[in-house]
Amino acid sequence: MAEPDYSRGAACIDGQFMPVGEARIPITDWGYRRSDVTYDVVGVWGGAFFRLDDHIRRFRASMQSLRMEPAESDDDIRAILTRCVQLSGLREAYVAMDCLRGRPLPGKPYHPVFARNYIAAYAIPWVWVASPEMQQRGAHLVVAKTPRIATESVDPTVKNFHWGDLTRGLFEAYDQGADFAVLPDADGNLTEGPGFNVFIVRDGAVATPDRGALEGVTRASVLELCAELGLPCAVRPVSMDEVREADEIFLTTTAGGIMPASRIDGRIMNNDRPGPVSARLRECFWQKRAEGWHATPIDYAAL
Template identity: 50%
Template sequence: MTDDNPYSRGCAWVDGEYVPIRDAKISLLDVGFSRSDVTYDVVAVWNGKFFRLDAHLDRFERSMKSLQMSLELDREQMAAILTECVRKSALRESYVEMISTRGRPSRESRSPWSFQNLFYAYAIPYIWIVEPDKQETGSHLIIAQDTVRIPTSSVDPTVKNFHWGDLTRGAFEARERGGSVVVLPDLDGNLTEGPGFNIFLVADGQLYTPDAGVLEGITRRTILDLATEHGLTAHVAPIPAADAGRADEAFMTSTAGGVMPVTMIDGRPLGDGTPGPFTMQLRQAYWDAHDDPRWTTPIDY
C-alpha cells in the first residue's frame, strides 16, 4: 500500500460497503444515534494481530442478545469484515470497533422489536485514553462526588453501551477539581468505572477491582488472568470509594491504552507518587501478551 491509500486514516463498513473513514456516515433516523439503542465492542490490533478477538466477539454477541438484537451476519462474517477493515487501512496498530444498532424505523412500526438491526464496523489508528508519555508519570484520578453511575437496574453496564451522560459529566467534574481522569461511585458509595476503563487498586501487594456496576472489560479479565499467572492475589469485590485514597497503587485498564498508572487520587499522591511496581509489572506482562499465540489472531495484510 502506498501513502495514497484512501483508507490510511481508517476504513469503515457501512450499509454493506467498505468506505474510507471520512466518508463513513449513518442515517439520522438510525435509533442507535437518536436513542442510544445500540451496542458495540472495541478490539485492538497490535503489531498486526488482533488481541483476544474471540473474547470481544463473545461479549458483543452477549450484548446483542441481551438487547434482543440479531443480525443476518454470523460471527465469522463479522470477523471477516473487521479483518478487511484493518487490512484495507494497512494499520498495524488499530482501534477496531463493531456496532449493532436497532436500525431505522419503518413506515409501519416504531416498536423496537419490528426493526431490522444494522451492523457497522471500522478500523482507525490505535487510540490511547492516556498517551504513553503521560503514562510514565501517571494520572491524577478524581472520584466523582456530584455524579453517580447510572444504576445497573436502569442500564446494564455489562452490555457495552453509549449511555455516557454520567461518565462525561464526571469527566468535567474531574477537570474542575484538577484531575485528568474520573471514576464514578454507585448509589451505595462503591467504586464503579470511568469513561472507557475499569479501575484496579493495589494494597499490601494484592489487587482489588469492583465486582459490579461495571463493564466486564477484556483488559480487566486479562489482568486477572496475568495476576494468577504471576502468583498475585486478586479480589473482585465491592470497594468503598472512601477507601480508594489509602491504596498503595492504582491503575486503569482499557483496550484503548492497556494498563494506565494512577499516581494521585483526589489530590493525594499514592505511595511515592510514581507508578507502582505491581502496576509496572502487570503493564509489562500485558504488552508482552500481545505476542502470545493463545490470545492473538494475525492479520494477513
Template identity: 65%
Template sequence: MQTPEKTIPAAPEYESGAAYIDGAFMPVIQAAIPVLHGGYRRSDVTYDVVGVWDGNFFRLDDHIARFRASIRALHMEPAESDAEIIEILHRLVALAGLRSAYVSMECLRGAPKPGLPRHPANCRSYLSCHAIPWQSVATHEMFERGMHLMISSVLRIPPESFDPTVKNFHWGDLTRSMFEAKAAGADYSVLLDSDGNITEGPGFNVFCIRDSVVVCPARGALKGITQKSVLELCDELGLKSEVRDITAEEFRNADEIFTCTTAGGVMPASRIDGRRLNNDRPGPISTRLKDLFWSKRTEGWHASPVRYELAAKVASCPDPS
C-alpha cells in the first residue's frame, strides 16, 4: 500500500503538519495545551480521527457526527459548529499540503476561572485539531505477513465505568496490554470484557471469520467508522456478517482474524496467541475485504475532496489560556 505524496508545497513551518487550537492556526510543532487544563490533567478529552487518502477525506460526515455525539455525552460545548469544524480540518490538510493525512479533532476542557471549584462544569471546553502525514497502525511488514495478536490478561475498562462508544484518552488498560503483547512477542493485544468476550484492541476494532461468516463484537468497543465500512463491504460481496458476543475461545479458534481502523483500513492477522492461521499468512476473505476497501477508496467511495484553496485563508487568533 503506497502512500500518496504531498500535493502542493507547504510553507516550511508547516512541513511537519498543521494545528488549530481554540481559534488559532499554527504549525503542529508549536501546538500546546496549558498544563493546568483538564484536558491535560484529567484526560478530560473526547476526540475523533479521520483519514485523508489521495486528496480525499473518507466518511468525513460520519466522523463529525460521531465526534459531536461524544462531545454531547461529555457535556462539552465548543464554540465551533459542525460546518466550522469541517472547514478547519480542510484548511489544516491544505496548509500542510498533504495528499494523505492523519487528521485528529479533539474537544477538551480547560481550567476553571479563579475562585471557582475545580469541577468540570466550571471549565470551558474548546477545540484542538491537527493534520500530519499519514500514520498506520500496521507496518508494511505486518500487512505482508499478517498481524500477530494476543488476547491480553488485562480487561477492558467496563462500559459501566466509561462508555467505550465515546472516543477517549483513557488508555491505561490499552497501554498496559500493549506492553504485555510486546513481552510476548506479539504486535498488538486484544482485550476481553469481564464476561470473557472480545472487545477491541489499542485503537482498532476486531473481526473473526468462522465458516465464511464475518463476526464483530456487539459491545464493549468503539463503534468504528471503518467497522461500519467493513459491514457494508460484506453486504456488497454477499458475505454473511454478524454483530454479537465473541468468546475468547471462539476468537482463538477462528478461521481468519482481521482488525480495522481509520489509521490502516482493513488489517488481516496471521497469528493469535501463537496459533498460526492460514499457513501463517493473511486469510483469503480478510485479504479480499482489504483489497476491496482500498480499491473503492481509490474510486472515491464516501469521499470528500480536500479544499486545498483554503491554505491561503488563515486567521490569526489569540493564544488559548
C-alpha cells in the first residue's frame, strides 16, 4: 500500500491519524447536527508552538463549561497536536483542536448528558486572517448592524461554532467593500469580530472590551507587551462611538497576530496606513516570537 500523503496536512479523529483530506466526522453526530462543539487553535511558527499551554488550558476550560469530558488528558491533547505537526512536517502551521459531542449511546435517553465526547485535531499550512499585504496597508473595517449573540445565550469566552452573527457581519463588510466587520452588543458597546479581538488607541492609550468577546491568547500577549513597553492599556467597556472616533484600531488573533486597521466605516486613519502604536506592537510581537517568546519547539525527528 502507498504511504499516506501528509503534504497538505495531518489530522487525528477520535485517536486515528490520517492525511487531512481523509478526515471525516459522522454526519449524525451532534457536533455536526447541532454545532455542539468547542475548539481552539494554536499557531506554529518557525517550528515551534506559540503559547501551547495557554491554548490547551483554555480548551479544557471550554470543554468543562460545555460539560464535555473526552477521554484524553491535557498531555494526550498536547501529544496529538504535536504528532499532527510532525506528520505534516510543517514549520508554519494552523493547528486546530476540537471536542465534539457525538450521540447518546444505544439504550440511553436522547439527551446530551449521555452523548460520548471525542477529540479531533489537524495541522494545515499557516492561515492568515488578514494577509501580510492587508496588514501593511491596514484593514478596512465597518461597524456591523448585526449585534453579537447575547452572552446570556452563548458565552463568548467559550470558543464555539455559533457564527451566524459573525458570518452576517462578514457579508455586511463585503457588501460595503470592506475587509471585516466589528460587532456591537445590544447596549452599543464593542465586542469582537469574526475570529479576532479588537483594540482601539486614543491619545496614546490602548483599550479593549472587558465583556462580550473571547479572552484571546494573542489579546493576552498584547496586554503583556503594553505593560513591557509602558503603554497605558485598559480592559473596559468600549463604546461604538469610541471605535468610530479612534486614532488607531488593531485586531488580534492566533492566525495573524497583531493586525492594524486603517479605515473604519470609510473614515481614514493615519493617512490610510497603520498607526504608530499598532505598528510598534506588531513589530515587537513578531520580534519576540522570533526570539522564542512563549515557544514550545517541535522535534520533527521524533516520528
